[in-house]
Amino acid sequence: MFSAVESRRLYRQVADQIRSMIATGELAVGQRLPPERELAEKLAVSRPTIREALIVLEVEGLVHIRMGSGIYVARRHTVQPAQPEREPFEGPFELLQARSIIECAIAEEAAQRATSSHIAVLDENLQQMASVVNDTDAALGIDRAFHTAIAGIVGNAALIRFTGEIYDQRMTPYFEKLASHFEGPDSWTRAMEEHRAIRDAIAANDPAAAKQAMRTHLDRSQKRFSEGFGEELFGEDEGGRAAARRNAKI
Amino acid sequence: MFSAVESRRLYRQVADQIRSMIATGELAVGQRLPPERELAEKLAVSRPTIREALIVLEVEGLVHIRMGSGIYVARRHTVQPAQPEREPFEGPFELLQARSIIECAIAEEAAQRATSSHIAVLDENLQQMASVVNDTDAALGIDRAFHTAIAGIVGNAALIRFTGEIYDQRMTPYFEKLASHFEGPDSWTRAMEEHRAIRDAIAANDPAAAKQAMRTHLDRSQKRFSEGFGEELFGEDEGGRAAARRNAKI
DNA sequence: ATGGATGAATTGGTCAGGCCACTTGGCCAA
């Protein structure tokens, strides 16, 4: 299956250029970039094109845009998309082990400090989960939110971020396909029950129980994941209207 | 320590709205969004604002934009590190708290599985540390290596990477300047002793002692860091012009 | 009837110009 080769948009080219200037140190960390109007003039493009390029870079975390002040090279491209020395991802089992260690510690900490408003957040998540057990895509999103909500109880942005990131690193296209096969109403219902056990332990302010419930949940999640290996998989396509028409012919 | 509260840009709000429509399933995977002009009309904003919002979402991996064809909900937001809920960066105390939770859990796990070759690695690190107590830059590198070596005992690449990343996130130019003031032979010698206590607990395969030793080390590290804040300082900003002026006055 | 070519319509990409909100720095008065 082939898709049209997409010519490179100008704002992407501009973003690439600025990104490489940051990477080479030509633009130093913390340094202020020239104003949009000046960049547009220097690079001989329109100002909206510059804006669009800068938005790309900001979403990537390479720059920080401040209204009225200017655009600054981010202090540290923390957790960046393209980390060249980084493996594409660690093995899924390795990630699960890491989750087990980190998230058990977080659950333990959360149990020591949970309030009723924290528990209400978890309860709402459980309700949402109950209504989407037939929709794996939505369930994955809510599953993720449950885990980051526990980190949220600790109230530490770094932990929230790590929890989300480590969850997302499994979210490869491959894993998604796998999930669509091995996750279904049964497995999501079980996951939800495990979530409830975690919720209950945290609500009881019982760190040891919370840790154990989280470990149980992740162990079982790993088991479900292991059982899912073995399916034959196909490639992916994002579908356009022409593709839909081609599909119709098939 | 305060930083300016940044009002929410319109294109970010639009991106948030579309993102939540994708998360709730209102916009299905693979579905084509309305054209830019129509979205602009429906959401009562300008078309460039829509474009900017869509660029945010494309960089995040949630949509795929095709010229002349339309905008499609991505099959899956694959491994897109730019997390919308992410703060620009976490405060140093927040990172220390996160380290405390994560690294104590890792130390606990390491103590359960350490072998003599693992301990030899820690011993070599301690020797290296002893020879560079007068050189803060070198000491920081060896300090980092000690912490990642503990994660290495668990033998999990994800944990090693997280340990390194979370350590590095303190390594802002600001922090490095601070370290050059408050870290010296005395503090590095104390850190080394604390490292030794961690090493000993891990060597004894005593998880509780390892956890306690690590927590003690990080608590004291935090105390040393806090004491460094006795100085008159500017906020955690990326260096705006106002901050530069206040600096000049100091 | 079917397939290919062509042109129109639609859609995203880029530009120019304008105005508003916010930030910063300088100056002056208390």
Place this chain on the structure above:
DNA sequence: TTGGCCAAGTGGCCTGACCAATTCATCCAT
């Protein structure tokens, strides 16, 4: 020295126009 005010600069958002790419409908040839 500190606080207030103002001007200049900067990012944010808008309107309108035109260009490039894609899709779809129509027409023509086989």
